[in-house]
Amino acid sequence: MIIGEGKPINEILEMILKHKKIIVAGCRGCVTVCSAGGQKEVEILSSTIRLAREKDKAPIEIFETTLERQCDTEYLEQMRNYIDEYEAVLSLACGAGVQFLAEMYKKIPLYPAINTNFIGVTEKQGIWSERCQSCGNCMLERTGGICPITRCSKSLLNGPCGGSSDGKCEIDSEIDCAWQIIYERLMELDLMERFEEVEDIKDWSTSRDGGPRRIEREDLKL
Amino acid sequence: MRAQYPASIRIIKVPCTGKVDLIYLLKTFETGADGVYVVGCEEGNCHFVAGNLRARKRVNRVKEIFKQIGLESERIEMFNLSAGEGTKFVKIAEEMTERIKNLGPSPISKKNIGSDNQETVSINSNS
Numbered sequence: 001m002i003i004g005e006g007k008p009i010n011e012i013l014e015m016i017l018k019h020k021k022i023i024v025a026g027c028r029g030c031v032t033v034c035s036a037g038g039q040k041e042v043e044i045l046s047s048t049i050r051l052a053r054e055k056d057k058a059p060i061e062i063f064e065t066t067l068e069r070q071c072d073t074e075y076l077e078q079m080r081n082y083i084d085e086y087e088a089v090l091s092l093a094c095g096a097g098v099q100f101l102a103e104m105y106k107k108i109p110l111y112p113a114i115n116t117n118f119i120g121v122t123e124k125q126g127i128w129s130e131r132c133q134s135c136g137n138c139m140l141e142r143t144g145g146i147c148p149i150t151r152c153s154k155s156l157l158n159g160p161c162g163g164s165s166d167g168k169c170e171i172d173s174e175i176d177c178a179w180q181i182i183y184e185r186l187m188e189l190d191l192m193e194r195f196e197e198v199e200d201i202k203d204w205s206t207s208r209d210g211g212p213r214r215i216e217r218e219d220l221k222l
Numbered sequence: 223m224r225a226q227y228p229a230s231i232r233i234i235k236v237p238c239t240g241k242v243d244l245i246y247l248l249k250t251f252e253t254g255a256d257g258v259y260v261v262g263c264e265e266g267n268c269h270f271v272a273g274n275l276r277a278r279k280r281v282n283r284v285k286e287i288f289k290q291i292g293l294e295s296e297r298i299e300m301f302n303l304s305a306g307e308g309t310k311f312v313k314i315a316e317e318m319t320e321r322i323k324n325l326g327p328s329p330i331s332k333k334n335i336g337s338d339n340q341e342t343v344s345i346n347s348n349s
């Protein structure tokens with residue numbers, strides 16, 4: 001899922017400084033699961049904003065809502081009948097959701113309340129980590145299910161580098177060396193001969209190098 | 223035990239302090255409480271294992287939020303005591319009342335508590 005994290009409250013307060021009546025909109029998708037932008041975070045953020053503004057003698061009216069998803073027009077459409085009554089929308093969706101909201105409602109200022117960080121997993125309650133950089137050409141079948149693009153700090157395709165020591169990456173001793181994990185996993189799978197094949201230079205045109213990406217499926221179009 | 227505690231304290235009973243969510247704490251301040259403290263069982267003695275530990279983390283989070291928005295973080299506190307410690311309960315109530323008195327009223331306007339007097343909320347799982 002997409003993992004995000006709330007922006008510092010002072011940054012948010014600064015963004016909405018001139019507004020007196022806003023919508024705080026959460027999303028029930030990924031950002032709910034990673035506790036960055038679901039209904040609960042909408043409530044906490046709205047309450048915090050109200051307290052801060054009351055304290056500064058500049059009260060603010062907030063309409064709290066949490067849409068099913070902000071990356072789908074059908075749910076964004078639900079804001080249509082009340083959005084005009086407000087001065088701005090503070091969105092707790094990921095960057096995709098905020099942008100889609102902006103595309104749909106062109107006349108209202110939009111502010112992001114969270115930073116969208118990565119595609120990742122919930123390691124444990126309260127701990128998330130990155131697993132995928134959406135390169136558009138998955139190679140996990142060749143690396144024992146461990147992504148070297150994401151998890152090797154240098155995105156090496158033929159690792160490890162000389163900096164791998166005691167299973168940790170030279171970039172940070174807290175980070176596991178991805179290639180060490182790949183090595184161990186391939187050994188367990190009895191696939192060590194994989195290390196005899198040299199991985200070719202990757203075609204990055206399926207990634208960001210090819211510009212903004214788009215998928216079209218004729219079979220699904222209406 | 224018929225010990226007296228300050229009249230400005232309003233007690234909200236919860237089954238376990240683990241039930242105390244961040245939003246409850248923020249809402250008490252939004253409605254005008256001058257101070258809030260959570261009274262849980264002794265650490266290590268939670269019937270639900272970690273309820274009181276979670277409550278402490280949430281209280282700390284509210285303290286952080288307060289520091290960021292410029293409200294005094296001393297307005298919120300977590301205390302632990304066992305159900306039999308009535309005298310300690312009174313002591314905590316007095317200590318918190320004194321602390322809030324010194325801080326003065328919260329800058330948040332009083333909305334739903336129907337009084338302009340000092341109000342401290344005690345969220346309590348020890349009945």
Ligand code: SF4
Nearest residue numbers: 152160161169177178
């Ligand atoms: S130590 Fe391992 S994870 Fe770090 S850059 Fe080198 S190969 Fe990649």
